[in-house]
Amino acid sequence: MTGRRRLFFVAAVLLAASAAYLISDGGAVADFSEKIPKKIGGWAASGKDRTFNRERLYDYMDGGAEVYLAFDFREVWTRKYAGSDGREMTLDIYDMGSPAEAFGAFSCDRQDPGAGIGQESEYGGGLLRFWQGRYFVAITASTDDPATSGAVLGLGKEAVKTLGPPGAKPDMVAFLPPAALRPERTSYFHSVVNLNNRFFVASENLLRLDRSTDCVIGEYGAGGAEPVILLLIRYPDGDRARSARQSFLASYLPEAGPEGIARTDSRKWVSASVRENYLTVVFEAPSEDAAKKLGTSVKFPAK
Amino acid sequence: MNSPLTRRDFLRGTTVTVLGASLGFSQNKAVQKKSRVVLIRHRDVLDENSKINPDILQGMLDEAVMKLLDESDPVRAFRKLVKPGEMVGIKTNVWSYLPTPPELEAAIKRRVIDAGVAPDRIGLDDHTVRTNPLFVNATSLINVAPLRTHYLAGVCGCIKNYIMFAESQPAYHPDSCADLGSLFKLPQVKGKTRLNVLCVLTPQFHGRGPHNFNRRYVWSYKGMIVGLDPVAVDTIGLRLIMAKRREVLGKAQELPPVPKHIQLADTRHGIGTSDINAIELIKLGWNEDTLV
Numbered sequence: 289m290t291g292r293r294r295l296f297f298v299a300a301v302l303l304a305a306s307a308a309y310l311i312s313d314g315g316a317v318a319d320f321s322e323k324i325p326k327k328i329g330g331w332a333a334s335g336k337d338r339t340f341n342r343e344r345l346y347d348y349m350d351g352g353a354e355v356y357l358a359f360d361f362r363e364v365w366t367r368k369y370a371g372s373d374g375r376e377m378t379l380d381i382y383d384m385g386s387p388a389e390a391f392g393a394f395s396c397d398r399q400d401p402g403a404g405i406g407q408e409s410e411y412g413g414g415l416l417r418f419w420q421g422r423y424f425v426a427i428t429a430s431t432d433d434p435a436t437s438g439a440v441l442g443l444g445k446e447a448v449k450t451l452g453p454p455g456a457k458p459d460m461v462a463f464l465p466p467a468a469l470r471p472e473r474t475s476y477f478h479s480v481v482n483l484n485n486r487f488f489v490a491s492e493n494l495l496r497l498d499r500s501t502d503c504v505i506g507e508y509g510a511g512g513a514e515p516v517i518l519l520l521i522r523y524p525d526g527d528r529a530r531s532a533r534q535s536f537l538a539s540y541l542p543e544a545g546p547e548g549i550a551r552t553d554s555r556k557w558v559s560a561s562v563r564e565n566y567l568t569v570v571f572e573a574p575s576e577d578a579a580k581k582l583g584t585s586v587k588f589p590a591k
Numbered sequence: 592m593n594s595p596l597t598r599r600d601f602l603r604g605t606t607v608t609v610l611g612a613s614l615g616f617s618q619n620k621a622v623q624k625k626s627r628v629v630l631i632r633h634r635d636v637l638d639e640n641s642k643i644n645p646d647i648l649q650g651m652l653d654e655a656v657m658k659l660l661d662e663s664d665p666v667r668a669f670r671k672l673v674k675p676g677e678m679v680g681i682k683t684n685v686w687s688y689l690p691t692p693p694e695l696e697a698a699i700k701r702r703v704i705d706a707g708v709a710p711d712r713i714g715l716d717d718h719t720v721r722t723n724p725l726f727v728n729a730t731s732l733i734n735v736a737p738l739r740t741h742y743l744a745g746v747c748g749c750i751k752n753y754i755m756f757a758e759s760q761p762a763y764h765p766d767s768c769a770d771l772g773s774l775f776k777l778p779q780v781k782g783k784t785r786l787n788v789l790c791v792l793t794p795q796f797h798g799r800g801p802h803n804f805n806r807r808y809v810w811s812y813k814g815m816i817v818g819l820d821p822v823a824v825d826t827i828g829l830r831l832i833m834a835k836r837r838e839v840l841g842k843a844q845e846l847p848p849v850p851k852h853i854q855l856a857d858t859r860h861g862i863g864t865s866d867i868n869a870i871e872l873i874k875l876g877w878n879e880d881t882l883v
Contacts, residue, residue: 353801354764355743396800397799397800399799412807415799428803430806431806432806485742487598488598488846489597490595490597491767514843539597540599554599
């Protein structure tokens, strides 16, 4: 192939890949300006629609951008709506790059009942959050009266129509043992910022998390009782997993022996074990046996 | 690495003990003079719709600053802070969901004028303080911010309020915004802060994701925390947030995400004290559900 032909071939492949990415999964975020209604009930779009990419996300949310940048965030499209009495509602649609990452962004701060919008959703206190395909969506209103709730949910139902087909959750979610799992409390993320907001472990990054690590956290037990926590981390290689375990045990569980399990002052058991490039940590288990049983129930993928 | 604060520390004992031991708050620190912090509250400063009564708010500011400086007159108290002929920057916070209330900005500005500073030499700004001539040339700064939780820094108070003085704000974000205290050493800021006012009229004790504001997580505390030491002021603010989280969310969620920058502003950057034993907290006014 000549240099010119090779260049043409590469460009065509890139163009096709881009088109496939945009068309099959909901399109470019800028298209939302045309697709999403500018009026919802008594609310109307106000100001200019804006988009922010990875480099410019700080302009939109100084002090919080890292939370999305820790995922494979691509762009966010945002629009404000004004109500007749000066109330405000903000629609943010985040292109997270893949359905797994969109699920991750949604899953880390889940708290309210589902709203039946998108693949999974929650609504409470004027805040609607959901994910669909590679998009994570948040609609925020400053008030929570019935009229505002209706507008927030109505806007969510309109927005989800533009987001394309559903996508798959991260593979690691399926590794969690299903017995007694509280599925609505499962979270997926990469960084220590998300871990500590979800389940505070330590003020330092003992588990050595970064963008190259994948984490899933599951809660176990009946509702109302203190849950047992299973944290599963996938590192790029086994050395990093073993090093992270060592770091964690040294600072968090120094009394643990080679097996990496010990009872803490709160009379709960904590364990940390490595299998290949996976580190499994169990917190708040009621007994040694329970910690071991949960830790060894992880459904690791076949090689 | 210093001994990290872990989940076990929290489950082991009271938070105050934990903070004292694990965040490095020295019990043996030589305390020459305690850092005075005044918490003032008034039952009627907000009405049932959270509308501020500006006269009551002015009275709260006056009383707090008088107590802080052992003065019996608010203008004399402010004259201890700023002098006629100075250029004064009031660093406010304009976060749309929970800004510094304009009534509080006005109350501070009024007393700065009463102290003899010409109105055209008083700046009031947030995002453009680095280029605003009234801040570039300011000889004194007054730091006023609302108290809320923050996804990265744990809490957003008087220390974090100065991030707009930074050339690169993201440069202060690593490690849970650990080094925000160094903002007070920037040339535009160093040695100029005369007063720190943490607005706790309606603090936000919890958030879900960055930029999150929700009325469920805000309560009418109807207070103001005032001090010369931004670290001491934020230390009291953090205790307030933690107490409210413990009350509403339970002990397991007492701590907002790793508010290490407050302690490090003391132990690493030396701009104030985070040692609760070295803080003289004076409480004035309404004392129902004070929490701290």
